[in-house]
Amino acid sequence: MDRSAPFEETAEELLEDAPCGYLSTDLDGTLLRVNRTFERLTGLSREALVRRRRFQDLLSPGGRIYHETHYAPLLHMQGAVREIAVDIVRADGTLMAALVNSVLVRDDTATPRSIRTVVFDATHRRRYEQELLKARRREHxxxxxxxxxxxxxxxxxxxxxxxxxxxxxxxxxxxxxxxxxxxxxxxxxxxxxxxxxxxxxxxxxxxxxxxxxxxxxxxxxxxxxxxxxxxxxxxxxxxxxxxxxxxxxxxxxxxxxxxxxxxxxxxxxxxxxxxxxxxxxxxxxxxxxxxxxxxxxxxxxxxxxxxxxxxxxxxxxxxxxxxxxxxxxxxxxxxxxxxxxxxxxxxxxxxxxxxxxxxxxxxxxxxxxxxxxxx
Known part of the structure; x- marks a missing residue:
């Protein structure tokens, strides 16, 4: 094997093993596609997710309410939402702190068709923020x-x-x-x-x-x-x-x-x-x-x-x-x-x-x- 030759990946491989979860949903949140990274993050297989669950169903109770009252309305009004902090429920019932970005996909007539979302594991960031808040409270x-x-x-x-x-x-x-x-x-x-x-x-x-x-x-x-x-x-x-x-x-x-x-x-x-x-x-x-x-x-x-x-x-x-x-x-x-x-x-x-x-x-x-x- 020639290790000096550039390593090439297909677009499909790049998407499947991206350093963040990727998912596509229809307008009501029903999952149409997820990548392998999202499966690893959640412990849920795509067979258990695609066309069986909605994205908001994977959120904590508070996250589901936030999705309904803020996330979805803002997405449809603005066409995109950035760095929204949510908790995703894993297959074992534990919560994963996540940062989520979503964009509304429109067709040639500007009609909304689907939603593309990327999910970043924010566990370490959340822990750091909590420690920072504790330190601030101690200082206070x-x-x-x-x-x-x-x-x-x-x-x-x-x-x-x-x-x-x-x-x-x-x-x-x-x-x-x-x-x-x-x-x-x-x-x-x-x-x-x-x-x-x-x-x-x-x-x-x-x-x-x-x-x-x-x-x-x-x-x-x-x-x-x-x-x-x-x-x-x-x-x-x-x-x-x-x-x-x-x-x-x-x-x-x-x-x-x-x-x-x-x-x-x-x-x-x-x-x-x-x-x-x-x-x-x-x-x-x-x-x-x-x-x-x-x-x-x-x-x-x-x-x-x-x-x-x-x-x-x-x-x-x-x-x-x-x-x-x-x-x-x-x-x-x-x-x-x-x-x-x-x-x-x-x-x-x-x-x-x-x-x-x-x-x-x-x-x-x-x-x-x-x-x-x-x-």
Missing amino acids: DIAAELQRSMLSGALPLAARLELGVLYRPAVAGLEVGGDWYDAFPLDRPDTIGLVVGDVVGRGIEAAATMGQLRSAVRALASTDLRPGRLLGALDAYAHRHEVGRMSTVVYAELCTRDGHVRYACAGHPPPLIVAAGAEPALALGGRSLPLDVDAGVPRTEGTAVLPEGSTLVLFTDGLVESRTRPLMVGLNELVAAARRVGDDAPAEIVERLADDLGVRTERTDDLCVLAARVG
């Missing part, structure tokens, strides 16, 4: 647990101070977001540190970054840095450790004795002041860019005074911004909603603001609201 669980461990601590207790907090994760998708908050007493008498942040990204990386920034803020606050300098130091930390780039933070110091507030915002929405007996207002001072955008530039800070019984509200953009609501529109709506909270306690204020702005409906961003009342 780890990130969620990490986030819970950081956000579940008790809020500090102090004289003349009442706190309320609300955290709502995005309802779309599996991944954990990077919104976070913290409140802690400072070394100066009657002064508490308040912080809300928003890390870019989602998942375990965002949760880990959130933890790093939260710990860094606490460590920097313990050195008695005022808000502007603290955010400057946090900016340097983010740049040096390549963590939290483009993250936003608002940090405030609140004196519970006289209501004085010093605050600074790194690319973050401004604090809201709900003052007793006065119009709610956004505190627009102390603004600068997000973290690690222009490292080393001094951070400014703003000041305000909360009259007795007034509330300071810090929040992430998930409260006021969405795909259908620009940030400035959301901020205006927030101020309007704040007029309706009256003398509600901080725990009620955070809920009412979120409800009034309609954030119980489906959204793609987390939201976090922290409210502090003096007096």
Whole structure:
């Protein structure tokens, strides 16, 4: 035998032993022809298939319903369907994951005559997809647990101070977001540190970054840095450790004795002041860019005074911004909603603001609201 001579196969042999199953059916799905590969994949002989079974009869119960409601209608409307995932029942009753392509064959008058279908064994692909989904769920669980461990601590207790907090994760998708908050007493008498942040990204990386920034803020606050300098130091930390780039933070110091507030915002929405007996207002001072955008530039800070019984509200953009609501529109709506909270306690204020702005409906961003009342 001359092995140097090209090996030739007939078209029939190419079809019979193709690396995928091939079948031809009439318009109602009755099998007219199958190749040997399809016999090997299913364990069913062509004698048991041709003119005895319909293609849809070989599918799992769910696959038969899908074939009736989606597959067949799309095929007849479009003339072809591509890479449809189905389960085919083998001769021994086991299921074979498959990807199926079908085309509608027409005659010279454009009248549909038959259907040609190729079937690919997708067992390994399906197994890979399932493992990938399991890994994603494990990552989500780890990130969620990490986030819970950081956000579940008790809020500090102090004289003349009442706190309320609300955290709502995005309802779309599996991944954990990077919104976070913290409140802690400072070394100066009657002064508490308040912080809300928003890390870019989602998942375990965002949760880990959130933890790093939260710990860094606490460590920097313990050195008695005022808000502007603290955010400057946090900016340097983010740049040096390549963590939290483009993250936003608002940090405030609140004196519970006289209501004085010093605050600074790194690319973050401004604090809201709900003052007793006065119009709610956004505190627009102390603004600068997000973290690690222009490292080393001094951070400014703003000041305000909360009259007795007034509330300071810090929040992430998930409260006021969405795909259908620009940030400035959301901020205006927030101020309007704040007029309706009256003398509600901080725990009620955070809920009412979120409800009034309609954030119980489906959204793609987390939201976090922290409210502090003096007096």
